[in-house]
């Protein structure tokens with residue numbers, strides 16, 4: 001009798017879920033409507049951030065607040081793209097900056113007066129899909145030979161790809177090396193008085209545009225993750241051989257992850273080039289690539305919101321606290337080490353929800369939100385059907 | 388016509404020759420077992436059939452067609468599925484999601500639902516654990532997931548690589564009962580085992596593999612009675 005009581009107490013203590021999981025359970029047990037009612041104010045708040053230029057949010061007077069927000073959002077977009085490759089499919093891509101560079105250069109070539117094209121005055125509305133398409137093609141070109149490699153090899157080859165793009169920018173005459181391209185174009189549109197909306201100096205419209213891209217991509221990728229494609233990625237990440245003998249065409253899905261990630265990287269390159277208005281060979285080095293990886297890993301590889309948070313931490317906080325650039329990497333390094341010791345899964349860890357019908361299916365199955373059992377196997381191994 | 392035929396198959400890992408000139412057949416409806424010492428090449432044979440390692444020589448025929456050059460994932464579509472050595476359960480997926488991976492290539496929803504019921508009937512424990520993460524299951528439970536997951540592909544040929552590895556005796560008994568049951572329900576089974584006694588007594592036929600070559604092939608009963616097999620694999624002097 002008393003023994004039974006003790007077991008029960010232990011059990012109820014043992015089933016206490018980690019905080020993140022409890023939040024997720026709580027979230028998943030809300031109805032679709034309730035979820036939207038909570039999401040909308042958050043989104044509104046995110047859109048309002050640029051006009052909340054006051055303490056404690058403001059980064060001024062050291063850094064332009066609106067540009068700081070744009071840069072954080074842009075890194076967020078990059079992190080989201082890299083997360084498809086690294087977080088979803090588990091492919092360690094150290095050359096992601098290469099795709100970012102391809103996007104930026106395509107925008108420069110298509111809109112700058114320094115371009116070798118005879119009439120480089122393409123509308124930004126054309127530039128975006130062309131840049132995304134070209135980066136995706138470069139993703140296929142790089143991915144097809146390298147994705148047959150695994151693990152460390154892939155990391156080394158992609159690292160090489162990132163460097164290759166930079167060296168091409170250095171040495172190919174039409175890419176103009178250090179001189180670069182002036183007056184890279186941005187999105188069309190003018191205010192009532194005729195002055196353009198998107199200018200180098202005003203970060204607000206760039207921020208809003210980038211946030212909008214982020215939201216669209218979040219929705220698209222969210223759907224992809226819940227589909228067969230998303231499942232295949234998780235399976236590949238967890239055990240590639242087994243995924244293959246379950247009938248997953250692993251190579252094809254790895255290329256897909258790589259290509260989708262590349263496209264998003266290219267898009268952020270276009271945004272970057274447009275806002276800065278200038279592209280040369282200086283901003284696409286390995287260190288930048290590592291910074292992208294750091295944002296993903298720090299935030300929580302595989303968790304979309306996590307990687308956005310990671311980007312915010314890596315881009316906005318140093319601006320907010322006026323960290324000198326030369327100390328930034330030192331502090332990131334220390335922060336990453338500390339984090340990997342105490343929270344190896346990143347700020348927000350990933351928990352893949354694979355069931356396509358998610359929430360409802362779980363509730364039908366078990367009548368309550370899905371528990372991820374961390375200890376329960378120990379707790380009641382005695383009471384299962386012992387055959 | 389046999390369901391599966393290996394014709395003089397050789398496999399090498401770089402300079403290490405893992406399989407030399409292996410030929411074996413599995414008829415529809417049989418349980419065939421492959422026994423042999425550690426490193427004999429049993430897992431390599433399974434991988435070759437599943438398409439995870441390329442052949443350096445020979446060919447594999449399944450259901451009358453040469454599949455030597457067919458991609459691993461397409462072999463699943465043709466009806467070959469494996470529960471690999473060491474189980475290969477996806478640790479971050481729940482039991483149910485693991486089982487769903489088994490029917491990755493299928494779209495016949497109704498039949499899939501039936502197969503879920505069938506697997507949960509064979510392994511009631513899995514039903515209780517449907518929402519538990521694969522990585523937190525016990526070894527035996529993981530083995531159930533691995534077998535159940537392979538069954539979810541509704542394979543014509545089920546490959547089992549050491550399903551009894553690391554299991555408690557009463558669990559081993561249960562797993563072998565289930566293998567026999569699965570076979571009775573119409574699935575052909577190719578079984579790799581260290582537990583030669585059990586495997587040979589359940590199997591219709593068996594092959595003995597020694598350092599990459601088949602050295603004996605006969606019915607399960609005959610192999611059980613074979614003095615050399617007894618000495619080497621059954622622990623009887």
Ligand SMILES: Nc1ncnc2c1ncn2[C@@H]1O[C@H](COP(=O)(O)OP(=O)(O)OP(=O)(O)O)[C@@H](O)[C@H]1O
Nearest residue numbers: 400403405423424425426427428429430431432472
């Ligand atoms: N990836 C590999 N690279 C190099 N050699 C390998 C590889 N995999 C297996 N081998 C070698 O091939 C031979 C056959 O290995 P295999 O795994 O098929 O043995 P097995 O019969 O399954 O053994 P066990 O009973 O221990 O599982 C062994 O000598 C092994 O060392």
Ligand SMILES: [Mg+2]
Nearest residue numbers: 429430431472
């Ligand atoms: Mg083996």
